[in-house]
Structure formats: structure tokens, C-alpha cells
Amino acid sequence: MRLLSQDEALKRLSLKNPWHFLALGFGSGLARKAPGTFGTLAAVPLYLLLAPLPLTLYLLATIAAVVLGIYICDRASRDMGVHDHGAIVWDEVAGLLITLIAAPAGWPWLLAGFVLFRLFDILKPWPIRVLDARVHGGFGIMADDVLAGIFAWACLQGLVFWLG
Template identity: 45%
Template sequence: MDRLLMFIATGAYSGYLPKAPGTWGSAVGVLIWLLLNRLGTIPYISVIGTLFVIGIFSAGAAEKIVDRPDPGIVVIDEIVGLLIALSLAPAHPAAVFAGFCLFRFFDIWKPFPVNWIDCHLHGGLGIMLDDVVAGLYALLVLELGLWLIRML
């Protein structure tokens, strides 16, 4: 069971890739988005919700397995956050790239309340929730940018 939990929590082991596991996890999120982006709104949101719940349990278990709080190898949170950031994005490479960059920006910068969640909520829920909020910030900025481009 530990292997399955670690497989999920580490984004199919992408969290073990060198240098920037969060960026690798976000890249896995893009690959998943490519598979899901044509599902329609209800199924897409259902997948995100399911991954969020599974992520809470697998990320919390991964903390215990590696005996470290919020270990860097856990990237299921980046996958869910990226899926949120791209949830309304058109299937255009520039929009996907912008959403990816915006999500990484907000995930690293951690503006309020992302930083508060990161510091005050622990366990699987804390691991997941800060990236959900970073994904929401990226979604809002991406949609604002796309709206402005359409207005030009």
C-alpha cells in the first residue's frame, strides 16, 4: 500500500526527478490536462475533486512514510493546482504555457492566503490546499489576460 500511496503522492515518481520536483509535478499536470481538457466542465471538475481528496490522503501518508513535513517529492498538490489553473484555458500552447508559468509563480511566491495556509495547515490538507489557492490565483490572472487579449 505504501508503494501505491507514494506513486500517487509523487506524481508517478516525477517528484523524485532532480532540481525542481514542483516544476516536474506541474509538467505531469500539463500531460494530465491534455488528456482531460475535452471532458466537459462537470467531469473535469469531478476529476480535480477526486484527485484533491486522493491527494490529501496520499500526501499525508507520504509525510509519515518519509518522516518529513511537506516533503518536496510530494507533487500531487502541484498536479491538482495546475489542473485548476488550466481549467478554463483554451487548448492553445501559449495559454497552456502561460497557465503553467502563472501557477509556478504563485506556488513559489505564495501570496496571502497561500503563505498562511502553508504555515498554519499541516498534513495532507495543508499540502494540498496551498496549491489549490495558488491554482485559483493563476486561473484568475490567466483568464483576465485572455480576456484582455480578446478585447484588443
């Protein structure tokens, strides 16, 4: 079987397919540079839509984003024939939603959460790097970003407590 180039793999997806549309972060994953950052940016309007909900509903929506994300990312990855292609950014969407669980309202906190999540997602400290390297399929695509989101959430909550 011939290995596909990144561009050839990307041509196998269609924004008209709802699973692909979500996997590509509403199209944001098609950015040529920094698709993960654009995918995280695409999560901001979704977060702003969910933020006013009671915490229980926000948590349910976030859990749904993670659980469905396993299927969404697996489906897109299989359709592309490439594991964890950079254009698949639903994991970043879910990761930011995790980071911002119970975050105070306001742009400074949203920005802090965004930066913290991107740092953990890019730097991949242990054990995030291990998950990224060893766990495959949709679960593997989601797992490292879920853990990056949890780490970023813990740091953000620490900032909230410290700055009070």
C-alpha cells in the same frame, strides 16, 4: 526520535506503492532540482487527457484530484516521517488542473497557466504563505497549492478576457 535527512525520508517511499507513485507525481518528484516544477510538468499529460472532457467532468476529475490528494499527500508524508517533503508533488498536479479549468485550447494558454501557477506556488503571496506555514497534514500540503491554482486560474481567465 531522530530527525531524518531528506534522502533518508525519501528512501521510505516506493514507486511500487500506488499512493507513493501518485504522491511523487508519477516519479517526477524525485528530480534533484526543482521537483515542484517537474511535478507540474508531470501534470501536463493528465491535463491533456482531461481537457477534451465536458467542463462538468473536468471539474469532477479536478475535485477528485484535490480530495484524493489530501489522503495521498498525508499518507506519503506520514510514511516518510517528514511534513511536505519536496518530492511530494501531487499538490502541484492538482494545482495545475485547477489553474487550467476552462482554459482555451492551445499551447500558449497551457504555457501561460503553467507559468502563472509556478509563480504563485513559488512566491506564495498572502494568504498562500499563511496556509503553507500554519496548516499541516495532507490538507495543509494541498491547501497552499489549491489556493495558488485558484489565483493562477483567476489571472489566466483575466488574460483570456483581456486578450479575448
